[in-house]
Amino acid sequence: METGSAAPITEVSRLCKRFGTVTALDSLSFRVCRGEILGILGPNGAGKTTAIHCMLGLVTPSGGSIRIMGLDIARHRRQILQRVNFSSAYTALPANLTVYENLVVFARLYGRKDAREEIARLLELFEIEDSAGRLTGSLSSGQQTRLNLCKAFLNDPEILFLDEPTASLDPDIAAKVRTRLHELQLERGITTIYTSHNMREVEEMCDRVIFLAKGRIVMQGSPAAIIAQSKSRSLEDLFIVIARNGHLYEAVDDREAEPCGSE
Amino acid sequence: MWLRISAIVMRFFFLHRRSVARVMEIFFWPVMNLLVWGFVTSFLQELALPKTVLFLIGSVILWDVLYRSQQGITLAITEEFWVKNIINIFISPISVAELLGAICIVGIIKSLVTTIFLALLAFFLYSFNLMETGPGLVLFLGNLLLFGWAVGLFTMALIFRYGRAGEALIWGVPFLIQPVSAVFYPVGVLPLWLQKVAWLLPSTYVFEGMRQVLATGVTDMFKLGVSFGLNMVYLLLGSLYFGWMLRRVREMGYLSRMHLE
């Protein structure tokens, strides 16, 4: 894998977010290398979605900084958004437009010139080319998830944010989607930041994970390394231990790990 | 920039192309409204009231412009919440100004279509000629569109902030404005204190101006100028308020929460 350039493509330092009295993110620091697939794990309410939304400029942090591709999200949001994309099981494209119409609209929003060919290619890649003319609302939720993924690739993103992207997929399609994501990642060198509650999937997909509990990073490393380090049998076991005893762990500054490109 | 604006315009075009309900929205309600007031007018004319009662028909048509313009801008955004698309839009590189610009363009197109249709209908059914309002007509319409946007910015900001709870405002606010802007009667019939409020609304000048033209044939350019000036003030305030609310919404994380409500 290519992790040639030494500067991290994303660098988050001391990111804090409070919602009233709730502390969703508590001095979060981590970096992501180019081409890496980073998994953000943690129990419900750990702050995964909030962290991703901060990186997308949907939520303004209470403190700390986020640099993406060398740009500060607070000042260069639109330049960054042109070069990244996002898909989640919790967003949808307008139900009363057809699949194709929706993708055309978003291709334009991203200023894509060869929209027609790219849309055809992506629909085929995610195996929903037969649904191109159907109303988006008439798709099954798994098909809609795949449509969301098509949308997320429309601008050839350098960084892809995926918040539980496979939440509503059947195991067969989920496996296929993972393969596609892997292929696209290798082919286009995309960096991916990923959340999922499916530990097997995380083990399979992610080069590295950060574990969040109560808005802090309590563990980080490659799935194999942290399983070994914690003497757990699997990532799933480790997850349960951390979810139940998160408060016992010290916060980790992920940036103290090896620098990008040291492999 | 134009590509992004055209993308949003296209989104609305796609939406309306297929939806009977949406096309009805452009024609059905306005036409029903016109019919009711048209027949009221015919009835009043039979009572041998002066010809000027015809202005009621003009009022209906012009009121519709204001109402649609406010609705258009507010509903366009609210709809993105309803269909959970708001995040997709906000993480695309479109700026808020471009988004609003696109929505205004859609609003102008819809208003034009409805107005022309109503004007034709009024002409054939009640021989009311909207053109009699003279060259000032364009200015009347323009001022109403602008005021609709200004009000729309306020209502939209409230929707952003209060979500579902704020939705009643989309329909409520215009009807708060209607009695005060003297749509169907001269400002003079309002109590004195309310008249003062009325003259703060750009719409009042338009409706007064329209009645004046129909009665005397004179277009009061001064009134239209004041109306335009007020509109600029309200648009500025509306934009500032909307921008401020958007920053608050980003701080509170409402963009990511709203679809869950």
Ligand SMILES: Nc1ncnc2c1ncn2[C@@H]1O[C@H](COP(=O)(O)OP(=O)(O)OP(=O)(O)O)[C@@H](O)[C@H]1O
């Ligand atoms: N807009 C908001 N207003 C108030 N509290 C919020 C808001 N968004 C998130 N929170 C709170 O912040 C914490 C983190 O939420 P977040 O959605 O980031 O968790 P998550 O890790 O994505 O959880 P899940 O696995 O359930 O998706 C939670 O306690 C949540 O209640």
Ligand SMILES: [Mg+2]
């Ligand atoms: Mg989440």
